[in-house]
């Protein structure tokens with residue numbers, strides 16, 4: 001079947017220059033005899049037109065040059081369309097691309113898209129909104145909200161905002177219900193991970209896989225800040241999944257378990273991010289995996 005690749009470029013994502021990207025895409029597609037079109041992402045992230053466009057124009061693949069937020073917005077609109085999704089990792093963290101083993105080099109990423117080996121990949125719903133990567137409540141969401149208001153993107157800007165927020169970080173009360181158990185706790189954050197990392201190889205959920213039909217849930221419970229940093233560092237280096245139980249809750253600062261669905265009560269209205277973009281929070285969340293939700297091109 002002849003392929004037609006629809007490229008999307010996010011002009012503001014990450015920090016790498018995208019000056020020559022259009023030229024490179026044109027050159028590579030022409031020399032490989034692949035038909036293509038190039039569009040730009042929009043601030044509003046509404047791609048509802050894609051369902052009809054992919055069908056009417058015979059689009060076989062959508063390639064996204066940007067970060068996890070752009071991927072989420074675009075994948076949301078093509079869940080039921082018969083297209084492959086490719087990534088040219090040009091975001092700030094590129095967490096999903098890194099989890100999938102897609103290299104940062106633009107040339108290599110385009111070659112992988114041309115090779116076209118797609119695998120069914122999970123996503124999840126959080127109060128009926130799609131997430132493809134990592135979403136969360138509490139500290140990391142506060143950082144995402146502040147990051148989105150800043151003028152600069154990239155790892156450096158993100159780290160500065162994270163450190164500033166850590167000094168004033170507080171805990172929130174949550175009730176988590178999963179696997180027929182219900183636990184009340186106070187926590188700095190709850191991460192709901194499909195990818196294994198926030199981005200930049202910062203692996204919040206080291207055992208996560210994007211095609212296992214499971215969500216990895218990581219909760220940093222209330223403790224003093226020195227202990228919180230040490231426990232979190234240990235989680236990143238060697239975190240291992242354990243059971244979701246009151247016994248684990250009492251002995252560990254970090255709760256790390258896997259499930260296919262859960263409910264979270266959030267009476268303190270901890271802020272929410274979905275795939276790194278700030279989102280409106282709620283007192284209750286219903287979260288569930290969508291196994292094999294779309295086809296992601298991977299090496």
Ligand SMILES: Nc1ncnc2c1ncn2[C@@H]1O[C@H](COP(=O)(O)OP(=O)(O)OP(=O)(O)O)[C@@H](O)[C@H]1O
Pocket residue numbers: 010011012013014040041042043044045066067068069070071090091092093094095153154199275276277
């Ligand atoms: N044309 C545009 N003008 C302004 N903002 C845009 C435009 N296109 C997309 N955006 C914004 O870009 C954000 C998504 O950025 P994206 O996730 O691609 O990169 P990133 O945040 O730098 O990287 P990562 O998600 O990997 O950390 C969304 O908030 C969206 O509103």
